[in-house]
Amino acid sequence: xxxxxxxxxxxxRYGAVTALSEINLTVERGDVLAxxxxxxxxxxxxFGCLLGFTxxxxxxxxxxxxxxxxxxxxxxxxxxxxxxxxxxSSVLENGMFFAQLxxxxxxxxxxxxxxxxxxxxxxxxxRQLSKGMLQRLGLAIALCGEPGLLILDEPFNGLDPALLExxxxxxxxxxxxxxxxxxxxxxxxxxxxxxxxxAVLLEGRLAAHGSIxxxxxxxxxxxxxxxxxxxIARERRPVMAxxxxx
Numbered sequence: 001x002x003x004x005x006x007x008x009x010x011x012x013r014y015g016a017v018t019a020l021s022e023i024n025l026t027v028e029r030g031d032v033l034a035x036x037x038x039x040x041x042x043x044x045x046x047f048g049c050l051l052g053f054t055x056x057x058x059x060x061x062x063x064x065x066x067x068x069x070x071x072x073x074x075x076x077x078x079x080x081x082x083x084x085x086x087x088x089s090s091v092l093e094n095g096m097f098f099a100q101l102x103x104x105x106x107x108x109x110x111x112x113x114x115x116x117x118x119x120x121x122x123x124x125x126x127r128q129l130s131k132g133m134l135q136r137l138g139l140a141i142a143l144c145g146e147p148g149l150l151i152l153d154e155p156f157n158g159l160d161p162a163l164l165e166x167x168x169x170x171x172x173x174x175x176x177x178x179x180x181x182x183x184x185x186x187x188x189x190x191x192x193x194x195x196x197x198x199a200v201l202l203e204g205r206l207a208a209h210g211s212i213x214x215x216x217x218x219x220x221x222x223x224x225x226x227x228x229x230x231x232i233a234r235e236r237r238p239v240m241a242x243x244x245x246x
Contacts, residue, residue, distance in 0.1 A: 002064055002065040003026040003027065003028055003065075004027055004028055004029040004031075004063065004064065004180060005025075005026065005027040005050075005061065005062070005063055005149075005180075006025075006026050006027075006060075006061065006062040006065070007023045007024060007025040007026075007046070007059070007061055008024060008059050008060045008061070008062065009022055009023070009024060009058065009059040009060075010022075010023040010024075010025075010046070010049060010056055010058075010059035010060070010061065011023070011056060011057045011058040011059050012042075012045050012049060012054065012056050012057050012204075013057045018204050019042050019045040019204050020042045020045055020046060020049070020056075020204045020205075021204045021205050022059075022205065022206075023042075023046065023059070023205075023206050024206065025199060025206060025209055027180065027182070027197075028180075029148075029178075029180055030175070030178060030179075030180055030196075031180055031181075031196050031197050032171075032175055032180075032181045032183070032194050032195050032196045032197070033180075033181070033182050033183070033195070033196070033197045033198070033199060034183055034184075034185060034188075034191045034192075034194075034195040034197070034198050034199070034225075035182065035183065035184040035185075035199050035201060036184075036185070036186075036188060036198060036199070036200050036201070036225075036229050037184075037200060037201035037202055037207075038202075038233075041201040041202055041203065041204065042201050042203075042204040042205075043153070043184040043201055044081070044153055044184065045204075046201070047078075047151055047153055047182070047184065049061060050068075050151065050182075051073060051076065051078055051151065052068070052070070052073050074101075074102055074103065075102070075145065075147055075148070075149075076147055076149045076150075076151060077142035077143055077144070077145070077147035077149065077150040077151065077179075078142055078150075078151045078152075078153075079138045079139055079141070079142040079150075079151070079152045079153065079155055080138065080153050081153045081154040081157065083134060083137065083138040083141070085126040085134075085137075086126060087125065087126050087127035088125055088126075088127065089125065089126060090122065090123050090124060090125060090126070091113070091118055091121055091122045091123070091124055091126065091129070091137060092109070092110075092113070092122040092123065094126050094137065095109045095113065095122075095137065095140060095141055096109060098141045098144075099141065099144050102144055102145055103145075104144040104145045108144050108145060109140070109141075109144055110122075112139075112140040112141075112143045112144055113137075113140050115140065115143070115170070116136040116137070116139050116140045116143075116166075116170070117136060117166075118133060118136050118137060118140060121133070131158045131159075132158075132159060132160060132163045135155065135157075135158075135159060135163070135167070136163070138155075139155070139167065139170065143170075143174070146177070146179075147179065148178065148179055148180060149179070149180050149181075149182070150171075150174060150179050150180070150181045150182070150183075151182045151183075152171075152181065152182070152183040152184070153183075153184050154184055154185055154186065155167060155183060155185070156185055156187040156190040156191070157186075157187070159190075164190055168190065168193060168194060171183075171194055172193075172194060175194065181194070183195075188224070188225045188226040188229060189224070189225070189226065191225070192212075192224065192225040192226075195212060195225070196211060196212065197209070197210065197211050197212065198210065198211075198212060198215055198225065198228075198229075200229060200232050200233070200236075202233060202236055207232055207233070207236040208232045208236070212225070215228050215232075216228065219231050219232070
């Protein structure tokens with residue numbers, strides 16, 4: 001059976017700097033895959049390649065066994081770490097700008113604003129929004145059109161406990177409806193209840209990949225996701241350093 005997504009020997013170089021090296025990874029439909037790694041590990045670069053924001057230096061990304069088209073990418077739901085908005089335009093105006101890029105209606109945007117609890121401030125200027133409200137707006141835009149693939153870059157940063165719980169519940173709901181979710185995060189405790197699989201990126205390379213159950217069997221049945229990540233990072237970093245200097 002053809003995997004839903006395939007990253008095949010993916011590489012991205014910026015001159016002498018290698019951001020991604022030989023990434024081979026498969027994602028099945030309905031997975032919730034958490035990408036873990038320090039700043040500069042290549043998580044956002046990988047998302048950029050998937051979304052078509054940047055062209056890989058080598059390798060390919062396939063969806064259902066075929067190269068991803070512009071039309072397919074238009075249907076993806078994407079929530080960046082920092083959403084770029086027109087500060088003096090309203091929540092509704094900013095949302096409509098992105099919704100129209102996805103060929104979505106005003107009614108669909110309004111439905112999602114109600115889901116994330118922003119409809120009552122739809123006329124407020126973006127510059128007046130709190131960090132949590134900005135996160136909610138980014139999520140509402142990402143959810144427009146009920147995308148089958150959600151790509152979330154550091155969605156849990158700076159959220160208070162109540163909003164974090166709301167976001168977790170909404171992502172669980174989307175997963176329950178069949179969405180495949182890719183999420184990069186440093187907040188491992190937030191993603192642990194949601195994730196079915198984990199990919200650890202270190203220095204642009206895939207250090208580990210597998211289901212939560214597989215990684216726990218390999219490292220510790222009772223360990224938290226954060227503890228497993230730190231163990232993998234300690235084990236793999238010296239090897240990678242030797243490879244770089246070889």
